[in-house]
Amino acid sequence: MKLKKLFMLLFIFNTVAFISMAIVINKYQKATIDLEDAYEMQYKSLILAHELRQSSDDLTRMARTYVITGNPMFEQQYKTVLDIRNGLKPRPKRYNGIFWDFLTIDGSKAKLDGKKVPLRELMKEANFPDEELNLLFTSQNESDELTRLEHKAMNAVKGIFEDKNGNYTIKEEPNFTLARQIMHSKEYHEAKIRIMKPLDTFYRAFENRTKQKVIEAANVVKQQELNVNVIVVLSILIFLTSFFIILFRIVYPLDLLRKIMLRLSQNDMSVELEKNKYEDEIGDMIGAVEIFKDNTTKLISSEAKLRVAISEAKSANKAKSIFLARMSHELRTPLNAILGFSSLLQKSKNIKKDEIENLNIIHKSGKHLLNIINEILELSKIEAGKIEIRAVSFDFYELIKEIDSIFSFRCKTKDIDFKIKHLSSLPKYIKADEQRLKQILINLLGNSLKFTEKKGSILVNIYEKNKKLFFEVKDSGKGIKKEDIRKIFKPFEQVNDEEFKQKGTGLGLSITKELVNLMGGDIYVKSQVNIGSQFFFSIEYEKSIEKNSKLNSIELFSKQEIKGKNKTILVVDDIKVNRDLICKILQEYDFKTFEASSGKQALALISKYEIDLVCMDILMKDLNGLETMKILREDLNIKIPIIAISANVYEEDKTKALDCGANDFVCKPIDENELISKISKYLNLCNETKALSTENIEDSFIKISKTFFELLKKYSLDMNEDKILELLEIYKLSENQKAYIKALLNDFNYSKINDLCIKYIH
Numbered sequence: 001m002k003l004k005k006l007f008m009l010l011f012i013f014n015t016v017a018f019i020s021m022a023i024v025i026n027k028y029q030k031a032t033i034d035l036e037d038a039y040e041m042q043y044k045s046l047i048l049a050h051e052l053r054q055s056s057d058d059l060t061r062m063a064r065t066y067v068i069t070g071n072p073m074f075e076q077q078y079k080t081v082l083d084i085r086n087g088l089k090p091r092p093k094r095y096n097g098i099f100w101d102f103l104t105i106d107g108s109k110a111k112l113d114g115k116k117v118p119l120r121e122l123m124k125e126a127n128f129p130d131e132e133l134n135l136l137f138t139s140q141n142e143s144d145e146l147t148r149l150e151h152k153a154m155n156a157v158k159g160i161f162e163d164k165n166g167n168y169t170i171k172e173e174p175n176f177t178l179a180r181q182i183m184h185s186k187e188y189h190e191a192k193i194r195i196m197k198p199l200d201t202f203y204r205a206f207e208n209r210t211k212q213k214v215i216e217a218a219n220v221v222k223q224q225e226l227n228v229n230v231i232v233v234l235s236i237l238i239f240l241t242s243f244f245i246i247l248f249r250i251v252y253p254l255d256l257l258r259k260i261m262l263r264l265s266q267n268d269m270s271v272e273l274e275k276n277k278y279e280d281e282i283g284d285m286i287g288a289v290e291i292f293k294d295n296t297t298k299l300i301s302s303e304a305k306l307r308v309a310i311s312e313a314k315s316a317n318k319a320k321s322i323f324l325a326r327m328s329h330e331l332r333t334p335l336n337a338i339l340g341f342s343s344l345l346q347k348s349k350n351i352k353k354d355e356i357e358n359l360n361i362i363h364k365s366g367k368h369l370l371n372i373i374n375e376i377l378e379l380s381k382i383e384a385g386k387i388e389i390r391a392v393s394f395d396f397y398e399l400i401k402e403i404d405s406i407f408s409f410r411c412k413t414k415d416i417d418f419k420i421k422h423l424s425s426l427p428k429y430i431k432a433d434e435q436r437l438k439q440i441l442i443n444l445l446g447n448s449l450k451f452t453e454k455k456g457s458i459l460v461n462i463y464e465k466n467k468k469l470f471f472e473v474k475d476s477g478k479g480i481k482k483e484d485i486r487k488i489f490k491p492f493e494q495v496n497d498e499e500f501k502q503k504g505t506g507l508g509l510s511i512t513k514e515l516v517n518l519m520g521g522d523i524y525v526k527s528q529v530n531i532g533s534q535f536f537f538s539i540e541y542e543k544s545i546e547k548n549s550k551l552n553s554i555e556l557f558s559k560q561e562i563k564g565k566n567k568t569i570l571v572v573d574d575i576k577v578n579r580d581l582i583c584k585i586l587q588e589y590d591f592k593t594f595e596a597s598s599g600k601q602a603l604a605l606i607s608k609y610e611i612d613l614v615c616m617d618i619l620m621k622d623l624n625g626l627e628t629m630k631i632l633r634e635d636l637n638i639k640i641p642i643i644a645i646s647a648n649v650y651e652e653d654k655t656k657a658l659d660c661g662a663n664d665f666v667c668k669p670i671d672e673n674e675l676i677s678k679i680s681k682y683l684n685l686c687n688e689t690k691a692l693s694t695e696n697i698e699d700s701f702i703k704i705s706k707t708f709f710e711l712l713k714k715y716s717l718d719m720n721e722d723k724i725l726e727l728l729e730i731y732k733l734s735e736n737q738k739a740y741i742k743a744l745l746n747d748f749n750y751s752k753i754n755d756l757c758i759k760y761i762h
Contacts, residue, residue: 004281010242014242020234025228028224028225032221035214035218038217041126041210042211045206045210046206049136051095052136058100060183060192062075066154067182068180070157070174073108078154080110081100082147085118087121090112090116092113095114132202135199136198136199142191142194142195149183152182153179156174157174159174250282254282257282257285261289267296269293269297337578338669340585340672343672344581357726360725360729389433389436392431392434393430396429399434405752409754413719413750416449416452418457420459420460421460426464429543430542431542432469432519439512439515440512440516441471444512451478453477456475456477458475459473467541468521468539469539474532474534476532477533478529479531479532479533480527485525485527488509489510490510512537516537516539519540567592567683568613569614570602570614571586571595572599572602572617572620573620573645578645579595581670594609594611597620599623599625602628603623603631603632603636606632612641612683613642613643614642615645616628617645618648625646627660629657629662641682641683642661642663643675644657644664644665644666645665645667646667647667649667698740700737704737706760710757710761712724712727713754713761716754717750724753725742
């Protein structure tokens with residue numbers, strides 16, 4: 001039988017079995033409900049019968065108590081019982097046999113918080129049979145005679161007696177003796193017996209009826225239980241039968257086919273296929289696999305070679321990524337100490353001039369090594385697809401002006417003619433990755449500046465075509481040989497000319513090419529030896545009508561401005577040198593510091609002391625920074641600011657830290673101004689410490705000697721960064737003044753430095 005038909009039969013049998021089970025279970029539930037209803041009816045009927053008997057006893061007790069004591073409270077209770085039974089007064093919600101036992105003290109008042117319902121009406125609602133109701137009504141009617149005697153006795157206590165017509169019109173002296181005689185007379189007891197006889201008959205009939213109902217309902221439940229058991233057993237048998245049929249006809253053959261496919265996927269062509277064993281769809285599938293096996297056998301030799309090549313490429317790429325990540329971390333960690341402590345030493349007032357020069361060399365060499373590491377990582381991130389192009393709206397003309405300001409002055413010092421040409425039809429505001437475009441232009445123009453001699457020229461031409469921006473960078477430099485053109489865009493390759501060979505990694509043009517490709521463009525070069533080179537590249541863009549706002553002020557914070565804040569910062573790092581460096585930087589700004597060498601130690605210090613901010617390293621033994629931040633945020637619900645510090649600088653490393661609870665991220669080697677700026681932000685020191693504008697910083701130089709500006713102008717014209725940094729230490733400038741000039745150096749803005757010097761020289 002084909003599997004399709006077999007499956008349909010099994011489906012029908014199982015469906016019928018489950019439907020039958022549902023029907024039987026439904027009947028069983030209904031029988032159970034009927035049994036519960038029978039018990040409930042029995043209970044309610046018993047309550048009502050008990051109330052009728054109890055009300056008679058309560059009336060007798062209250063009447064007798066009244067004729068003995070003469071207390072009108074019992075007469076009032078007597079009337080209340082009658083009114084409740086007849087539906088003239090509300091029935092208490094908890095009207096049980098002991099209700100009136102709590103109301104025997106003077107001043108007691110019954111709480112009638114229910115509805116007005118006669119006892120007869122309740123009996124009808126309880127579905128009493130007519131014969132039982134007639135017995136109860138007979139008992140209630142007989143109670144009228146008893147009630148008449150009780151009224152007669154209670155009126156005798158008040159001195160009111162019956163006349164010949166049975167009306168209470170005769171008034172005499174109260175007769176307690178007569179009242180007691182009536183309440184204990186033979187006539188009273190006979191009336192009581194007349195009430196109880198039909199009630200006793202009712203109890204016997206009621207018990208027989210309810211007992212029979214309960215027995216009948218219980219028998220139905222037992223029968224349905226049997227039916228449920230039978231249908232469950234049958235369903236289990238059908239299910240097990242279906243299970244074994246599916247197991248042997250479908251599951252086992254499919255598992256066999258899976259094993260065959262796995263062996264074939266491992267290029268094991270020795271597997272035997274038994275197609276004739278199965279005369280169903282499984283057999284068809286095995287036949288298809290057999291065809292696949294034959295085709296695979298034909299391609300196995302070439303595929304093996306291709307697989308080996310792919311495996312080797314993947315292994316090499318993975319090994320490279322792991323190596324670069326480890327290299328970056330391992331180099332950044334000692335660089336953090338080298339650059340950090342050299343910066344601290346440069347601030348020392350007790351350092352000699354030659355020592356300053358040595359420190360400047362150390363600092364510059366460290367920066368150069370850091371730049372090499374960053375370039376290598378940049379290229380590896382591009383190749384691994386870990387760099388995203390972030391398009392933002394910006395002022396394109398402002399970018400052109402910024403590039404012009406950077407290179408005009410530098411070209412002027414080398415006596416090189418520099419021009420940027422563009423059509424006025426270019427859009428003013430565009431949407432693209434501003435930082436990457438600036439990086440590309442600086443790389444290309446930087447190379448042109450390196451290889452162009454005095455009296456030469458550099459020309460940048462910009463135009464738009466087919467919704468793309470095109471850039472041409474043309475110089476009159478030495479040019480590139482044809483054999484070198486083929487390799488200039490390859491990593492770690494440089495022009496093989498000792499006269500023009502420059503310091504660097506040979507990664508600049510490789511990174512430039514990859515960035516251009518990521519921005520949807522292309523790049524190529526034309527060059528002739530001793531005539532010059534032309535680089536052409538394009539990028540995709542979108543027109544925009546607005547730009548992102550930029551801050552024109554530089555956030556610089558001096559020790560004096562932050563001093564006395566009395567803030568406590570916990571520094572967590574498993575390497576003591578790193579902890580010492582951060583602590584020394586923080587202590588210069590009068591922060592109180594604690595140190596922890598692990599996540600566990602950090603948690604202990606945070607629970608013991610009042611910490612305002614945590615500087616948390618990521619990679620640590622025992623409990624790392626990410627796990628520690630998760631415990632602080634999720635388990636302990638601690639909201640203090642955390643700045644993650646790590647030598648791992650990939651974007652995913654920053655994202656992981658922020659996801660685990662870090663407020664911000666600082667890369668190693670640590671930049672002092674960046675660290676202090678972020679600490680000031682999260683400790684709300686930014687609100688108390690003013691951010692200095694460019695004008696305010698420049699005005700602060702008024703007290704510096706003229707000699708300083710003359711030397712600064714000389715070094716800026718020579719573009720001698722080392723001499724400028726040395727000069728800053730010799731003249732003991734403020735932290736803000738040093739940071740301002742260093743920021744101009746980082747932006748290659750020597751023209752701005754020159755303008756500043758001219759301002760104070762004259």
